Amino acid sequence: MAHxxxxxxxxxxxxxxxxxxxxxxxxxxIVFLISTLVLYIIVAMVTTKLTNKFILDSQEIEIIWxxxxxxxxxxxxxxxxxxxxxxxxxxxxHLTIKAMGHQWYWSYEYTDYEDLGFDSYMIPTQDLTPGxxxxxxxxxxxxxxxxxxxRVLVSADDVLHSWAVPSLGxxxxxxxxxxxxxAFITSRPGVFYGQCSEICGANHSFMPIVVEAVPLEHFxxxxxxMLEDA
Amino acid sequence: xxxxxxxxxxxxxxxxxTACLTSSSRARMLSQQSHEVSETVDMSRPMYYDRLDSPxxxxxxxxxxxxxxxxxKQKEKGPWAELTNEEKVALYRLMFSQTYAEMKAPTGExxxxxxxxxLFLGFTGLVVWWQxxxxxxxxxxTVDEDWxxxxxxxxxxxxxxxxxxxxxxxxxERNQWK
Numbered sequence: 544m545a546h547x548x549x550x551x552x553x554x555x556x557x558x559x560x561x562x563x564x565x566x567x568x569x570x571x572x573i574v575f576l577i578s579t580l581v582l583y584i585i586v587a588m589v590t591t592k593l594t595n596k597f598i599l600d601s602q603e604i605e606i607i608w609x610x611x612x613x614x615x616x617x618x619x620x621x622x623x624x625x626x627x628x629x630x631x632x633x634x635x636x637h638l639t640i641k642a643m644g645h646q647w648y649w650s651y652e653y654t655d656y657e658d659l660g661f662d663s664y665m666i667p668t669q670d671l672t673p674g675x676x677x678x679x680x681x682x683x684x685x686x687x688x689x690x691x692x693x694r695v696l697v698s699a700d701d702v703l704h705s706w707a708v709p710s711l712g713x714x715x716x717x718x719x720x721x722x723x724x725x726a727f728i729t730s731r732p733g734v735f736y737g738q739c740s741e742i743c744g745a746n747h748s749f750m751p752i753v754v755e756a757v758p759l760e761h762f763x764x765x766x767x768x769m770l771e772d773a
Numbered sequence: 774x775x776x777x778x779x780x781x782x783x784x785x786x787x788x789x790x791t792a793c794l795t796s797s798s799r800a801r802m803l804s805q806q807s808h809e810v811s812e813t814v815d816m817s818r819p820m821y822y823d824r825l826d827s828p829x830x831x832x833x834x835x836x837x838x839x840x841x842x843x844x845x846k847q848k849e850k851g852p853w854a855e856l857t858n859e860e861k862v863a864l865y866r867l868m869f870s871q872t873y874a875e876m877k878a879p880t881g882e883x884x885x886x887x888x889x890x891x892l893f894l895g896f897t898g899l900v901v902w903w904q905x906x907x908x909x910x911x912x913x914x915t916v917d918e919d920w921x922x923x924x925x926x927x928x929x930x931x932x933x934x935x936x937x938x939x940x941x942x943x944x945x946e947r948n949q950w951k
Contacts, residue, residue, distance in 0.1 A: 554936040
C-alpha cells in the first residue's frame with residue numbers, strides 16, 4: 544500500500560513491476576530534460592532584448608530538431624516494447640485463480656484441484672480493528688504461494704470492473720462475458736493492496752483487492768482451512 | 774488589440790515576413806532560386822503600430838498634415854544639417870507616436886495583475902475556510918492520532934514497501950527511523 548502523501552510508485556513485488564519502475568525512471572528523466580529545455584527557451588524568448596527575431600530559414604537546426612526527437616522516441620520505444628513483450632511471456636503458472644468482479648466485491652475461485660471459492664468484501668470503516676487500513680482491508684484475502692508463477696483470469700458478473708494491484712504491476716479489466724488473463728510472480732512475501740479500477744456504480748471505491756503472498760506450506764494450510772469452512 | 778480588424782491583423786502578420794520574400798528578388802535564398810516560388814499578394818491595408826521588434830511600421834503616424842507640417846516635410850527633403858533639433862523631433866513625432874524609450878517604459882500593470890491574483894486567492898481561502906466549518910463531515914476515526922500510530926506500527930510490522938519506500942526507512946534493530 545502507499546504511505547500517506549506518497550507521490551511515487553510503491554515498491555515492486557514482482558519482476559515485471561521492477562522493470563516498469565526502471566522504465567519509468569528512464570522516461571521521466573527524458574521528460575524532465577525536454578521540459579527544462581522548453582522552459583529555458585520560453586524564458587529566453589520572453590526576456591530577450593533582441594528585436595530581429597524573424598529568421599526565416601535554417602536547414603541545419605531543422606535537421607537537428609527533426610532527427611533528435613525521432614532518436615529520443617526510439618530510445619523510449621525500445622525499452623517500452625521490451626517490457627510489453629516481457630509481460631506476455633509464457634510462464635507456465637503453478638496456479639490459476641479466477642477473479643470475478645461483482646457489484647461491489649470480488650470473488651476468487653481456486654479450482655485447479657478442489658472447488659474453492661469465496662467472496663472478498665471490504666471491511667466497513669466502523670468494523671475495522673484499530674490499526675487496520677480504511678477502505679483497503681477485506682474480510683478474505685487472495686492468498687498465493689510466494690515465488691510461484693500465478694495466472695489470474697479476470698472477469699465480471701455484472702458490469703465492468705478492473706482488477707488492479709499496483710505493487711505487482713497489474714491492472715486487468717473485468718469484462719462481463721470475457722476472460723482476461725494476466726500472470727505474475729511475487730518476488731517477496733507480503734500483503735499487497737489494490738482497488739477496483741473501472742467505475743462500476745455507487746461503491747466502486749469500496750471494493751478493494753488484497754493479495755497475500757505466503758510460503759507454500761502456509762498456502763496449503765490456508766486452502767485446507769478454507770475448504771473446511773466452505 | 775481588441776480594436777484590430779482582421780484586415781489590420783493580416784497586415785501586421787503577413788506583411789513583414791512576406792515583404793522579405795517578395796519585395797526583392799536579390800534577397801531570395803539560394804535554396805529558392807532553383808524552383809518557382811508562387812507570388813503572395815498582400816491585400817491588407819497599411820496600418821501604424823508601435824512594436825519593439827518591428828521598427829518601421831507600414832505608414833507614418835500622422836497622415837493628414839497641417840500646412841506648417843507640410844512645409845516641414847518639404848524642408849526635410851533638403852540637407853538635414855539645416856534642420857534644428859526641435860524640427861528633427863517634430864519630424865520624428867510626425868512619423869512615430871512613441872519613442873523606443875516610451876515603448877519600453879514600465880507601466881506598473883503587473884501590480885494590478887498580482888494584486889488581482891492575491892485578491893482571488895484570498896477570497897478562495899475564505900470560501901474554503903467557511904466550508905471547513907459548515908460543510909465538511911466529521912473525520913473518520915482512522916484519522917485520529919492513536920489510530921494513525923497503530924496503523925504506522927502495523928505497516929512497519931507488515932514490511933510495507935521494504936525495498937526503498939516506507940519500511941526501508943525504519944531501522945528495525947534500533948526501533949527508530951533511519
